Amino acid sequence: MLSLLLPLTRAVTYTRWLHLVVGAIVPLCCAMVYPGLSGLSTGDWVLIAALPVPLALAVAMVPSVRRAEGLQAQLMLFPVPHAHAKRYAIPDISAVPSASWTDRARTGVWLVLRLEAGLAVALMTERLMTLSLSLAGAAAGDPGVAVPVLPDTGASWVYVLWALVPLVVLVTAATGAGALIARAARRLLGPSVEERLSELEERTEQLLERNRIARELHDSLGHALTLAVLQAGAARAAADPKFTDRALEAVEETGRSALEDLERVLLLLRDTGRTTGSRPDLATADRLLDSARSSGAQVDAEVTGRLERLPGPISREAYRMLQEGLTNVLRHAGPVQIAVRIAVEEARLRLEVRNPLAAAAPSAAGTGGGSGLRGIRERAALLGGGARAGQEGGQWLLHIELPLR
Incomplete structure (x- = not known):
């Protein structure tokens, strides 16, 4: 029982649920034009589900649509600030415009899947919520409420228990649908091979740059510290004021040079931090x-x-x-x-x-x-x-x- 109630405590359950339900807006808006939203048959619902498909495929041809869908998926399907942030902190979702026809095709499949899944989840939510409210009304003794799925037992308290069943089914189904749409998002909105190669190349460049900076720090600071240690040791061993003065001057000059090298490297590090991920080409x-x-x-x-x-x-x-x-x-x-x-x-x-x-x-x-x-x-x-x-x-x-x- 606790495992069934656990999804209620997770923010990702509701953000994914909302993401799915929002996908039903386009099919329902099309249905308002034709064939309407009342007295619908099974064939009408199939038509409502099929009408927005050409529109979704056409919209997917716009490169920026992939970026918009990727950002929505990152925010709503993989929200970071919740109890399971470590698991969803770095979703494998791309948030860049389509760069190839393959990206456009994957975006089109994603949009169609989102519309159809959203319509199904929205209808399921409406039907189960209606059933739960009907059971709650029967438990309250409302004579105008009819519950066709249950016989009239005359005991209103029985309906109190049955009213919770549609809600549990709804949360369970919405959680499963959210997990499936999140998995589909990773497959359809995930980085393409070209994007992965570009990211890997850029990461390799960053590692090479860090190694170069590390070598430069090692050479300049290591050399300066070695000279300072040797000069200080020689001055102490000589016990000659003139030699000590010359050694201190050498240490001062070496330290000043090392500080200049350090400042130059730190400026390079700060500049690298600002331009990471958006280097000019x-x-x-x-x-x-x-x-x-x-x-x-x-x-x-x-x-x-x-x-x-x-x-x-x-x-x-x-x-x-x-x-x-x-x-x-x-x-x-x-x-x-x-x-x-x-x-x-x-x-x-x-x-x-x-x-x-x-x-x-x-x-x-x-x-x-x-x-x-x-x-x-x-x-x-x-x-x-x-x-x-x-x-x-x-x-x-x-x-x-x-x-x-």
Whole structure:
């Protein structure tokens, strides 16, 4: 008996119930137009259930509908703030717009399932609640209340017990229906293979970035602390005031340098925390071009191919390479004319940044061995591609090629 009453104490029972009942609004609104809501036969109810199906499939073609349904499912099918929060804290539900026809098809199936299940649950709720109220009225001795499922025993107290049965059945059925719709939501609104791969790639990038920061902290702070310990030990062993002063100066300088390194790493950590999950990619490269133009440079950009088909890591790293290329031009050549070419081909991405060579500083026009260019080459090499920079046709050219597979 306690197991039957346990769902009454869980908030998720009522939020899922409400989520299901809301799905019946569209079929019932269609029924108001045709065939009406009174004197309905079994065929009429089948028609009411079938009428909104084409509408649901058409709405599912809108990419943002998948996001809206995912958010609703997260909030109502898997609410976090309740007694079983640990179990439902991280639902496997996607809340992003549809990115493929497969996503649209899954969203369409979900909408149809939600409408049909909602209509069934709404009708079940109405019938069982009506029956329970009829039994309660019979228990109160109302002569106008008829209970066709039970014989007239003449004992009104019997109806008090029977009035609870429809409620128990309703809660049990609603709990089961809620569990089934939640399982269906995980299958139909869950992340697609592409979304899972993108999330895994981004998580891998974050782990690599954390490891790099950890190595940098270990190297800079470990080196500074080692020097400080050695200088302090030598000063104590020497017992020479002049040597002690020199050692303290060295410790002070080493500590100041270590603090600068620590502040730089902490700033990087704070910046990483703000941009996690929304790092810019080539699809938002217009902001870079507008920024260069606002500095006085004349930027001529040419984009060929579909930027949205680029894998996440390549698009994000290419954004950083373009950013560094534009920064190098502005730093070494000033506000000159810049030609940017982005070409998404079948198997690779080509990225070029050109600027007049005459205005370039010797450091940029010479060996091309600056830290910025070196960082670009390292990024390209990690992605299996390559980058080169140098003079070509009286211009300074940065050329990057990245494989897409």
